[in-house]
Amino acid sequence: MQESAFSPNCVGLNLENASFGDHDVVKDLQEKVAQNNRAVTGPDFMTVVLLENMTPDPHTSNIVKGNVQHSVEGALTAVQRVNERYIANHGAPKVKLQLANYGNGAEDSKVAVEKIKAERDREQVVAVVGLGQSLIGTRSAASDLSQDRIAVISTMASADNMNQHLTPGRGSIEGFFRITPTNADAAKAAVNFVSQRPDADVLLIQDTNPDDIYSSTLGTKFREAYNEKFKRDLAGIERFEANDESHGSGRGEYMKGMLADARKRVCDDTPDLVYFAGRGVDLRTFLNALSEDDPCPGMSKLDVLTSDDASNIVNEELPPFPAFDVRLFYTSVATRGQWDKAGPDLKAYRDAYALFESAFAGRGFQPENLVDGYAMATYDAASIAIESAQKIPMLSMHLSEVSDWIEKFDCIDPKLGATGPIAYSADPAQQGNPVDKTMSIMRLSREDRENGAGKGTRLVQETLSRPSLNAFDPRTCG
Structure with a gap:
């Protein structure tokens, strides 16, 4: 070395x-x-x-x-x-x-x-x-x-x-x-989950950092999958740019100011669901912004959905959300016991x-x-x-x-x-992309400890979701 x-x-x-x-x-x-x-x-x-x-x-x-x-x-x-x-x-x-x-x-x-x-x-x-x-x-x-x-x-x-x-x-x-799975497949799995609420207004919050190809492609692929599924565009898009160099103040402090604007956009638009296309470390800062006590007129609850970089925060305590209820969901490539509730097939x-x-x-x-x-x-x-x-x-x-x-x-x-x-x-x-891979939809909330999540945090597997909605079949796969 x-x-x-x-x-x-x-x-x-x-x-x-x-x-x-x-x-x-x-x-x-x-x-x-x-x-x-x-x-x-x-x-x-x-x-x-x-x-x-x-x-x-x-x-x-x-x-x-x-x-x-x-x-x-x-x-x-x-x-x-x-x-x-x-x-x-x-x-x-x-x-x-x-x-x-x-x-x-x-x-x-x-x-x-x-x-x-x-x-x-x-x-x-x-x-x-x-x-x-x-x-x-x-x-x-x-x-x-x-x-x-x-x-x-x-x-x-x-x-x-x-x-x-x-x-x-x-x-x-x-x-x-x-x-x-690729971001395209994760986005399709997420949109299939969103389709349980077809009338929901969805706001995309998108990291545009050009050096982070995870975040940039995740937002693009979610929007494409959403448009294809619902034949309409998202209710809105709020963009921010994360910066690993932190401007000397630590990434969290720098992003706090950036994501305060995202909270304001949530309050202005009052969506039913936010899709967060960014890193787990910045998701933490966004959730802290949502936890501020300032009321949002017309908002009583909000669902936040993201991809599996959210696994970075599962061992941390979620903040309280006094202004409105917040539930956090994310698509996960895998989790402990994810097949336990699956059918006999x-x-x-x-x-x-x-x-x-x-x-x-x-x-x-x-x-x-x-x-x-x-x-x-x-x-x-x-x-x-x-x-x-x-x-x-x-x-x-x-x-x-x-x-x-x-x-x-x-x-x-x-x-x-x-x-x-x-x-x-x-x-x-x-090349090298796994075909139609099953993902877990995980839900993280401020409740009693479960399944290895952090103090004051409850992590449960909500359901399984596939990009295609069909069971894995060698005759049709690939």
């Missing part, structure tokens, strides 16, 4: 099992990683690299430490489950897990990518998983790794253009895959999740760490990489073929993971 040029942290590939620096949030898990790797001996092995922001700045980052820690726990569960079943796997190579840091905002993604590429053959890297944020830096990292035929499986990066090269005209990133999904949950608990990890979905998504990403690599004879000589085998998880033969069935389309324009 090397010192970051942007922060007091270390970035790159952590083969030394050293501290990532002042903001290291995974130091308590690194010994578990080291123990796993020490048990992998001899020349016949493979490595999965988990590339994330291992050092999120609590004041400016749009990812929180729990997300990162749960990602490591999910990856460890996948790797150790394979290694413990070594004999049952007929001597297939055991698996190392290596952690890599690209820093806040993926500022050091090029450093991390170059370190991974340099060690690819020696460490027998079969895939890089993680890249859990939709940013220019993570998209660039996926593109650069793909150029060297290193498979990339993103866990939570949902921006639709994450699978596209940054250079115009180059098209899709071959070798890029993801577990989470989805028994196979429950069984697959139960296997994962048992393995996760067997590592000594806490069940509440499954609520935000990061552990489940990272487990599935690592499992897909490992299973694909296991099918390749003389793997060490054919590391570049892993992505070819990942593509074979299609509508006919999907991977049944903890997050549900994962199938990839043969359409180049949809």
Whole structure:
């Protein structure tokens, strides 16, 4: 590793099992990683690299430490489950897990990518998983790794253009895959949920930060899905621009002023529902703005709907809302026990999740760490990489073929993971996008503790929603 040029942290590939620096949030898990790797001996092995922001700045980052820690726990569960079943796997190579840091905002993604590429053959890297944020830096990292035929499986990066090269005209990133649905699919699932109230007036609050491709594509795709479903436009749009640099006052203080205007717009328009197309860290500031005691004439209640970056705040206490009642909903790629209330036709999904949950608990990890979905998504990403690599004879000589085998998880033969069935389309324009993936609609409110949410906060699964509204069917999928 090397010192970051942007922060007091270390970035790159952590083969030394050293501290990532002042903001290291995974130091308590690194010994578990080291123990796993020490048990992998001899020349016949493979490595999965988990590339994330291992050092999120609590004041400016749009990812929180729990997300990162749960990602490591999910990856460890996948790797150790394979290694413990070594004999049952007929001597297939055991698996190392290596952690890599690209820093806040993926500022050091090029450093991390170059370190991974340099060690690819020696460490027998079969895939890089993680890249859990939709940013220019993570998209660039996926593109650069793909150029060297290193498979990339993103866990939570949902921006639709994450699978596209940054250079115009180059098209899709071959070798890029993801577990989470795209923003387009998340928006369709959200609109299907909104359709239960077809007459509701909906206000879109949109982050226009050009460097944050998650927020910018989320708002656009929600508006498109809404127009297609209801054959009319939204009641209104309020735009703001988040800024990671914080103008020296801390992101929260800077955004407080920005989102005060959004509250004023809510009071002026009195919508039934707000769709918030922005980061979870800024959603927190928006909710604080809504909690102000100033009355809004004509407003008695408001529903706020957003996407799964809201999982960043599930462990925090929601503010009170004295002026009018507020309910918060969000679409989630996965959550603890999400198949529990599903019908008998989805028994196979429950069984697959139960296997994962048992393995996760067997590592000594806490069940509440499954609520935000990061552990489940990272487990599935690592499992897909490992299973694909296991099918390749003389793997060490054919590391570049892993992505070819990942593509074979299609509508006919999907991977049944903890997050549900994962199938990839043969359409180049949809490179690496999971087809018609089920999402949970979660509701967060100020009530008693439940399901691992924070003090004074109640998190419940409202329902399941799909982009297409149809059950997953190999005959029509893709």
